[in-house]
Amino acid sequence: MGQPGKNIMIQINKKPWWGVVLVAVALAVLPFITGAAFGPAWVRVLDFALLYVLLSLGLNIVVGYAGLLDLGYVAFYAVGAYLYALASSPHLIQNFPAIAALFPAGLHGPIWLLLPAGALLAGVFGVLLGAPTLRLRGDYLAIVTLGFGEIVRIFMNNLYRPVNITNGAQGITQIDGIHIGSLALDRTQNILGLAVPSLHLYYYLFLALVLLIIVVSVRLEDSRIGRAWVAIREDEVAAKACGINTRNVKLLAFAMGASFGGVAGGLFAGFQQFVSPESFQLIDSIMILAMVVLGGMGHIPGVILGSLLLTGLPELFRYSATPVQQMLFGKVLIDPETLRMLLFGLTLVVVMLYRPAGLWPEKRRSRELEQKRGEAA
Amino acid sequence: METLLQQIINGIVLGAVYALVALGYTMVYGILGLINFAHGEVVMVGAMVTLAVIKLLAGTGLPLVVQLLIGLAVSIPACMALGAGIERVAYRPLRNAPRLAPLITAIGVSIILQYLVVLVWGRTYHPYPELLPTTPFDLAGARISPAQVAIIFFSALVMAGLLWLVHHTRLGRAMRATAENPVVARLMGVNVNHVVTMTFAIGSALGAVAGVLVSINYSVAHYQMGFILGLKAFTAAVLGGIGNLGGAMVGGLLLGLIEALGSGYVGDLTGGLFGSNYRDVFAFLVLIVVLIFRPSGLLGERVAERA
């Protein structure tokens, strides 16, 4: 059993201390540089990219470590988002007099309660999904998880009658922005004489959680559980024979992966201050899966690279589709939106063809692949 | 009674459509163990190419059925080439790659095909001409249109044809051998690449016809029609046992009937609590329950019959 997690830890430890400081400083000033050089829109892209890093690290546990193909991952994102939305918006108060009587000051759930609660609830949903699908393999699992994602979305979309719980397709508005203590992240704040815009504040919060989840992921990867996941991924029967309780270990993978999604969902709801079922469609699950696979399944830096690339590239195409065409042909030949999607599709195909194990795969995986190719040739 | 009969007809027609598209998924899966996610887009291209040909023929005064046949004569080879081309470009280089790599290229190919169609034919929902007679037949108060009869008839025909092909031809024997074990099949002199290409081509030809029949029945075609149709058909294939020809047929019909009867009756049974808005929930719940008890689908275990 190779220990990729350990390698990372060693790599980090081997680096001189100023390397770590340099990275920290770079990450800290990144939003300011981005904002100054390219405009706040790119800081927003950065914020969303971090949310997607959270999501794909969560999915990486299920797909990358445990090898369970999940096409309905966005359901957990939805669960976290709706929990946050319902617990910090006037929606429930307006529709249920009993709740209004219980909370005369309105519902304003604190972030330190709502994020763990979102993680927990999403984890429960993860087990709910995992339990009936334990015997399924590969593509059968894919279609059931896909169905699960759709079921959750359909319920969100329709629980507005006979009693209005989710407000249906119209979504929930007037959600509180995230507050940490007395610090409101949804407006510009003056910190030590420096005006820090809302987008930057969210960036730091998201970054902190991404770092936390990276640490959790690295620790997991290198633990008994992490090795059990990899064992199941490589050969479930052999893993069972080695005394691994495959049922519990699989359920744990679903629950852990789901809980990361729940956290990301809560952050999303607070950041957007609006949730509706439109944000949790099948295509979103597919995109998150694409980030994991394109970057390099089971390899944390690869997964991060994949999610940054797939959130950044469409925006890049959005910016450059028109100017580049004008530069090359002197006029806009292809409608820029169509061109953007064509380029995006092409990227997926080309990257996978040239790097089938992902852009930045685990060393062991790429080695295996080369061996396999050697055999096939 | 009249309503029930009509809902059963609705379900069978819808199911036959799913089955026809599901055959394309299941054939490929049976041979390569690969979900060809771009198959829905091939179905869409089939419908759009046929429509374009018919529009060209609009002024000629040929009878509609002849126009339809000419349209199919163009779109079927086009889709066969497209299907085989997708395999050659996006799947073959990845045959020894990690299992999920071809899934991502398939998604990429889907996006590319959709937006190429947008480039050529735009984003509008195109009205589809009534190429078959529209006067419905009356069946004890329930109605069925000639296009719907054509769908059921054609699905049954294709099913029979495929079973014959798989069990009684040289190509079929090669397909079964490849499905069983590609390495051994190659040692026995089977040209595996040829078999795979043929599988994609046949599946795509069926897809093209399915696309045209669907568009005639619902009188509309557009660049995104392949996605949902493909998804449902794939669900049907898994329900029946993916890789199994009979399973695709059974799964398709079952899914169609669940959808029709589910959205028709569950609303009334639950006092309006769960109406037709939960149609897909019923479908997926049935799928999950079936897979709990039969983890490889309804007919999944009869590996001998895999195409």
Add this chain to the structure above:
Amino acid sequence: MKFLPVLLSAAAALVLSSCGKQETTSSSDTVKIGMAAPLTGSQSHIGQDIKNGTLLGVEDLNAQGIEIGGKKVKFELVAEDDEANPAKATTVAQKLVDAKVVAVVGHFNSGASIPASKVYADAGIPQISPGSTNPRYTQQGYATTFRVVANDDQQGPACASYAVNNLKVKTVAIIDDSTSYGQGLATAFENAVKAAGVEVVAHEHTTDKDTDFAAILTNVKGKRPDLLFFGGIDTQGGPMVKQMKALGITAKFMGGDGIQTPNLLALAGDAADGVIASIPGLPKDKMPGGVAFLDKFKKRFNADVELFAPMGYDAVFVLAEAMKRAGSTESAKILAELKKTDYKGVIGPIQFDDKGDLKNGPITINLVQGGKWQPVDTVVPTTAAVK
């Protein structure tokens, strides 16, 4: 690993080049108006239509030669694709703000307009939605939200009033498309007809991606309603009308502005005759620029108006009028004048109430006769409270 740095540096070069370009194109005499709608994805035909409408508005303004504060200005449209995705909507909103647009026409989906409205409100930029009908869009307490389309609470009751008072229906069945627009409109209609004592015999649902309505229509057929009301848009409405006729349902078919389109006529074919639909504003032929607009649009884009192009077109002119009155292209001053809007547009008279909604203007009921939309009645919502 050589591949990666190359890719990244190429990416960086692209960003730099495209950003650099943007800076150079902005000159002081150019006024940028933002536009955001879904230009890709399943609703892109509607988004493209809005884009074309606003583009035509901008081109017409430039052809007329507008002077603001004594200075001749040239308008420029900055169009963005929000993909009908709430998250992308805030990103493109930010991008429009960064591009220094003075006002925005957008978005189409309520689910995009609402999260984006916070970004515009923070920047103090007026936002006129040409197609978002969710009442909550203008109820968030932002001063910057406007719309030039009737909201669900205006249009639903207007349809109900016509159904009850003119068509004298006793039973209705309702179908919605599970979208924000369809659900909202259908619910508003349902509440209004129920209040008038009409029996709702069925409320069925489809989605905005479906083309098979046989099961729900069969169910409706069994309940024998006088009227079938559809909350949704033409892409489902057209095939639905056709399938309804094929099943032998004789009920009348009614919908909102989402189906009052040429595309419905094309998709439903002969079956379209007798379809009823409401649309905010006076009948096109009674409006000064109505028919001319349709012709002009057809000539410019070689396509028929799908749905909301006239709203986009009018929104641009409403903004230009506000700038003229303010004598300024500053967002804050435009905003102040926007509230006093009194403009006769392609869609009808446009005035805003204190929230930014269209003041209860007339709503026209149209009927398909001989393959054409014909206005048959005009309902004014204030007086149309269902008797």
